[in-house]
Amino acid sequence: MRTRTVIVGSASGLHARPARVFTAAAAGTGVRIAKGDTEPVDASSILRVMTLGVAHGDEVTLSTEGADTAALDSLAELLARDLDAD
Numbered sequence: 001m002r003t004r005t006v007i008v009g010s011a012s013g014l015h016a017r018p019a020r021v022f023t024a025a026a027a028g029t030g031v032r033i034a035k036g037d038t039e040p041v042d043a044s045s046i047l048r049v050m051t052l053g054v055a056h057g058d059e060v061t062l063s064t065e066g067a068d069t070a071a072l073d074s075l076a077e078l079l080a081r082d083l084d085a086d
Contacts, residue, residue, distance in 0.1 A: 003063045004076040010083045013055040018083035019046050025078055029071040031064045043075065 010018040023046045026033075032040035033049060040063055041048035054060055060079065062072050 001063055001065055002069050002072055003061055004072045005059060005061050006076040006079045008054055008056060008058050008060060009080045011056050012084055013058060014049055014052065014060075014079075015054075019049050021083050022075070022078060023049055026071075026075055029064070029075070030066055031062055031071055031075055034061045034063070035059075 023044050026043035031043040033043040034040040035052045
């Protein structure tokens with residue numbers, strides 16, 4: 001399993017618009033996201049991502065069973081940005 005840990009940069013965390021941008025980018029990648037000790041959820045599911053309650057500055061872990069780390073890297077970079085400002 002490949003993982004990336006990232007601090008969420010969006011001012012509102014992963015709510016509404018930032019969650020939509022993130023989940024759209026995660027579609028078809030097989031990437032999962034977890035906050036703290038929670039079970040990882042499908043990163044392309046806006047409902048599951050919003051249920052995590054990720055706030056600005058929270059640390060999340062992205063993971064995938066696949067060998068392709070490009071999706072993990074691009075999603076981690078996306079989460080580190082303030083998606084509210086884009």
